[in-house]
Structures are given as structure tokens and as C-alpha cells.
Amino acid sequence: MENTIESTQPLKRSKEEIRQHIDRWQQSGKNKKLFCLENNLNYLTFCGWTNPKKKKENISDESEFVPLKIMDAPSTLFAEIHLADGTKVYLHQSVPALYLRSLIR
Numbered sequence: 362m363e364n365t366i367e368s369t370q371p372l373k374r375s376k377e378e379i380r381q382h383i384d385r386w387q388q389s390g391k392n393k394k395l396f397c398l399e400n401n402l403n404y405l406t407f408c409g410w411t412n413p414k415k416k417k418e419n420i421s422d423e424s425e426f427v428p429l430k431i432m433d434a435p436s437t438l439f440a441e442i443h444l445a446d447g448t449k450v451y452l453h454q455s456v457p458a459l460y461l462r463s464l465i466r
Contacts, residue, residue: 379410386411 374382386396386407393411397404442450442464450464 382407383411 382400382402385400386393389396391399393407394404396402397407437453438451439454440452442452442461444450444465
């Protein structure tokens with residue numbers, strides 16, 4: 362007897378095949394996991410087909426950084442917070458209570 366190992370190379374599907382699978386899934390009314398099981402499709406691959414990553418807009422190819430305009434801080438101090446570890450937080454305008462809560466946690 363000869364032992365053979367089957368290749369686990371992923372299938373390359375055309376855009377048309379992918380579109381057909383997505384259309385059949387949408388018409389089926391089934392959730393993605395069940396549809397993939399019934400149609401012998403990889404669930405994570407199918408999720409990639411149906412939830413493509415959003416493309417970044419207005420960012421140059423050279424860098425992930427975007428220009429930031431820093432405005433002068435107001436000259437008046439709204440609040441000064443002294444935390445137990447000695448950290449001081451200066452606020453120059455009012456902020457929501459939830460924001461303050463997140464600072465002291």
C-alpha cells in the first residue's frame with residue numbers, strides 16, 4: 362500500500378464564480394455558516410467575499426500618516442485633575458463625564 366497525501370491547495374475561483382455563490386446565498390435565506398457547509402465552501406473565505414475590507418481613502422501610498430492641523434489651545438483652564446499616581450490632566454474645555462471616567466480607570 363502506498364500512502365498519499367492530498368494537496369490542500371485553496372481553489373482559485375473566478376470573480377464570476379464568487380458572484381454566483383454570493384447570489385445563491387442571498388437568495389437562499391440561510392446564514393453564511395450553513396450555506397458554506399451545504400456548498401462545501403470555506404466559511405472564512407466566504408466571509409471575506411461578502412464583507413470586503415473598506416479601502417482607505419485620501420491616504421497617500423507612501424505613508425499611513427495623514428496631515429494633522431493643530432490649533433492653539435485656549436488660554437483658560439477649565440479643569441485640572443490630579444490622579445493618585447501623580448499624573449496631572451489639564452482640560453481646556455468641558456468634556457463628557459464618560460470621558461472623565463475613562464481617564465481615571
